[in-house]
Amino acid sequence: QVQLQESGPGVVKPSETLSLTCTVSGGSISNYYWSWIRQAPGKGLEWVAYIYSTGNTNYNPSLQSRVTISVDTSKNQFSLKMSSVAAADTAVYYCARMFRPGAAGFFDYWGQGALVTVSS
Amino acid sequence: EVVLTQSPGTLSLSPGERATLSCRASQSVTSNYLAWYQQKPGQAPRLFIYAASSRATGIPDRFSGSGSGTDFTLTISRLEPEDFAVYYCQQYGSSPLTFGGGTKVGI
Numbered sequence: 001q002v003q004l005q006e007s008g009p010g011v012v013k014p015s016e017t018l019s020l021t022c023t024v025s026g027g028s029i030s031n032y033y034w035s036w037i038r039q040a041p042g043k044g045l046e047w048v049a050y051i052y053s054t055g056n057t058n059y060n061p062s063l064q065s066r067v068t069i070s071v072d073t074s075k076n077q078f079s080l081k082m083s084s085v086a087a088a089d090t091a092v093y094y095c096a097r098m099f100r101p102g103a104a105g106f107f108d109y110w111g112q113g114a115l116v117t118v119s120s
Numbered sequence: 121e122v123v124l125t126q127s128p129g130t131l132s133l134s135p136g137e138r139a140t141l142s143c144r145a146s147q148s149v150t151s152n153y154l155a156w157y158q159q160k161p162g163q164a165p166r167l168f169i170y171a172a173s174s175r176a177t178g179i180p181d182r183f184s185g186s187g188s189g190t191d192f193t194l195t196i197s198r199l200e201p202e203d204f205a206v207y208y209c210q211q212y213g214s215s216p217l218t219f220g221g222g223t224k225v226g227i
Contacts, residue, residue, distance in 0.1 A: 045157075045165065045208055045219040060216050061121075094164055101171075104217035106155035106210060108176065110164035 002027040004095050004111035011117050012089075018082040018116055022095030029053050029071065033098040033105055034078045036069065038091040039113075046091075050098050050105070051078055058104075085118045092116075122147055122211050124220035131225045139196040141223045143209035148189045150213030156185055156194045159222075160205045168207075169194060199225070 008020035022034070035050035049059045049069040057069055063082070071078040082089060092115050096107040123146040133139055143154065152172040157165035167176040169185035172192055182197040196203055204227060209220040 044221045045210075047217050047219070058215060096164075099170075100212070102151055102153050102213055103215045104153075104212035106153075106167060106170045106212050107157075107165070108167050110166070113164050 002097060002109045004097065004109060006093060006095050006111045006114035008114060008116070010115060011119055012085050013120050014086055014118055015084055018080070018085050018089065018118075020080045020093055020095075020114060020116070022078050022080075022111060024076045024078075024097075029073055029076045029078065033100045034071065035096050035098045035105075035107065036080045037094045037096055037107070039094070040088070040091045043091075048080065048082075048093075050100075087118050090116065090118045121216050122149065122214055122218050124209050124211060124218055126207075126209055126220035126223045128223060129221070131223060132227065133199055133225065134227060135199050135201055137199050139194075139199055139203070139225055141194040141196075141207055141225070143187075143192040143194070143220050145190040145192070145211060149192075149211045152188050152192075153211060153213035154185075154187070154192050155210045155212065157208045157210065158203075158205045159208065165208060196225070 003025045012018045030053045036048040051069045066083045068081045092113040094113045095111045097109040098105040125144045127142045154172045156169035159165040173185040206222045
């Protein structure tokens, strides 16, 4: 059974960079797509970015200028960096495995989520 | 991008009743690539339906998905206590993938 676990600081100061890592266990990160999705408190889901195990990436156009997703197959991990954060970036950040049959995909395995609060 | 509108925002029902949730797309969803997720408070979303009508592993058959083009429906034939949650639709037929705003199924 594939399991995902997010890790990273729970609080980030405004204008600084948010960094999160997702560790995949119970299966290889290779040959799959991996994604970050976020959910502001009391709000719906917003896709952030996804990456293939070889490093090909795709970003939400609304966040693309501030976001970088990367993968480390040797550690079975992938990561998210978001620069110049503001209060609106406060959210639970989920990592997930994506099955991509077409232009995009759906998410079959999810991490438990990591709350990141942007606050000074 | 494809905008998904879910209705109603809240559905107040009782155990044993039938629930019908709607997801309408601003343009046709390519190949009917639409998924449904269930989310309970404090938990991650869980995949229930993909490709509009295929149930994910372990999902009971009281859940069914239907629809095509721009109109999709998630039906719960008889609500069980554990079914009260928020449900989101998501399209993956075009990029960027997008989610609907959710429907809360409550008592």
